[in-house]
Amino acid sequence: MKKIIYNALYWFVIQMIIAQLGTYISRKCLENGHIYFKSWPIEQEGQLWQKVVKVQYWKNHLPDGQRINSTIISKSNFDKSSHADEVRQFILETRRAEFVHLLSIVPVIVFAKSSSSVKMINLVYVVIANVPCIIVQRYNRPKLERVYLRKLKRKGV
Numbered sequence: 215m216k217k218i219i220y221n222a223l224y225w226f227v228i229q230m231i232i233a234q235l236g237t238y239i240s241r242k243c244l245e246n247g248h249i250y251f252k253s254w255p256i257e258q259e260g261q262l263w264q265k266v267v268k269v270q271y272w273k274n275h276l277p278d279g280q281r282i283n284s285t286i287i288s289k290s291n292f293d294k295s296s297h298a299d300e301v302r303q304f305i306l307e308t309r310r311a312e313f314v315h316l317l318s319i320v321p322v323i324v325f326a327k328s329s330s331s332v333k334m335i336n337l338v339y340v341v342i343a344n345v346p347c348i349i350v351q352r353y354n355r356p357k358l359e360r361v362y363l364r365k366l367k368r369k370g371v
Contacts, residue, residue: 272346
């Protein structure tokens with residue numbers, strides 16, 4: 215029972231630290247058109263995620279990070295009819311969230327020398343806790359980028 219409590223405490227502390235540090239990632243770094251954040255051809259502009267895991271049906275049930283950290287832009291406060299700058303800011307927030315969840319998987323390496331059951335339990339936990347969030351960001355971002363480009367065209371920029 216102690217191991218379960220220690221593991222849970224470890225994951226809580228590590229993920230809160232990574233989430234907090236993630237808020238310090240500069241906007242400039244997120245604006246950089248890094249190839250990782252682009253929709254890969256296999257993703258079909260996010261539609262792969264709908265086909266494979268039906269993301270549209272469960273994405274709104276994921277927890278909103280703003281409840282824990284007020285500096286995070288909440289999906290519930292976002293409106294696609296917003297100005298282009300606000301849409302762009304939300305796109306950057308999807309990049310931040312995806313990167314933070316990706317980084318949150320890395321600390322599983324501390325269990326490398328643990329028993330195979332402990333390794334498996336922690337690996338399953340970290341995948342279940344983070345991969346759905348990454349999938350949602352990769353599903354939503356191409357749509358948001360299309361909305362952003364339409365707003366720029368209307369604005370004449």
